[in-house]
Amino acid sequence: MTITSRRFVRSAAGAAFVLALAVGCGSDTEDPAQPDQPSQEQDAGEGSGASDGGGSSDGGAADGGAATSDDGAAASDGGGSAAGSELPADADLASTELPIPAEDAVQRALDAAGGGDVHSITIDHDRRNGWEWEIEIRNDAQEHAIELSAISGEIIEHERDQDDDGEPAVDIADPMPYAEAIELALGAQDGRVSGWSLESDDDRIHYTVDIIPDGSNDDVEVEVDVETQDVRIDD
Template sequence: MIRTTRSTTTARAAALGALVIALAAGCGGQSDENDEGITQGAGSGSSASDDGGGETGDDTAASDGGDTAASDGGGSASDTAGSEDAAALPADADLATEQLPVPAEEAVGIAVQTAGGGETVSVSIDHDDDHGWVWEIEVAVDGQEHDLDIDATTGKVLEHDEEDDEVDDPVVDVTSPMTPPEALDLAVQERDGRVSGWDLDSDDGTIRYQVDIESSDGEDDVEVDVDVSTGEVRVED
């Protein structure tokens, strides 16, 4: 009887020990699974954060690109219309030493384009009380005469008159064989003073610059003719 009781007690102790081990093993497995789940969750959060960071980077790039493009485009637009903001020369400017915002060659190009082509037969620059410095350009196109006034500060066409008239005057060119600066330099060498205006056209078939000079010595203003072909200078009394 004593042996039977001890055997039964031993068996129960073994069974209880096995149950404890099994329960411990089960808890350990769940803990591992929970740990893995937590680790995976942390990994997912990191990925989401990285993805979010990528989106932020994209937004930054888009923002930078957009701002840069907009700024560049605005700058180009501003450069294209820069003449609108150009500073006008004062009425007493000396055209021999100061440059108009819209030079002669550019003004001629505007006139010819506005007229629809043709040949330039006269170019002049003078100061107007209402519009400041103004180019007056005559263009001949297929039996029509186009007279254009162009703002020498902005390049805007102020006036454009057309009439049927066959123009026989010679064609003039502000780039060859003599440019305006070259002609003005010759004129002031002949008679010192402020150049207040000039024109380029023909007289009896001879193409010449006629330069208006306000004498610095207080004498009467003079006109100086400069032949574009020979460079001959003559002062008109």
């Protein structure tokens, strides 16, 4: 091979080597025409952010649920306090104070009737209305039969009649308070006081105390005369 031929071969090989280097460098260089692509770490971060957002949303829902639950609990408590104010049907009136005591009930009935004389008063438990007072008042030859809640004091029923039997008026404080009548009745019959009444019958004023003996479902009526303090068990 001549010197000229060898120089041509070397020149061609060098050009090929330079071209190869240029191609290799070009492959490592980012194409400025292509937009930046997020890395996997960025993707993971954004996914975590979305998850956090979902967590915040879930947390909001959870908070909302908790608030609803709290509101429900508050309503339940309010009901509990309202239901709590309601005495059970098996309350013992010898040891339980009614929210609306007898004195208050009488005054409310007198206000509803427009005044008059009390001729009977009864406290017992009604299946529909719960604990209630039944009070009879007479004024101007008119009789008022008034039922009111022993828990709230609300008037449940108010009936009017022209009947007047001429029986004397009664007083829950004189000559014998109802607490004393209950004590005398329990001295004759042990048990739970489920109700009582004060009324006049044949010009005789007496209490009737309803007592349920232990282990029994039936009440025993014990009469207490307010004048003589005589106690009699009604068989």
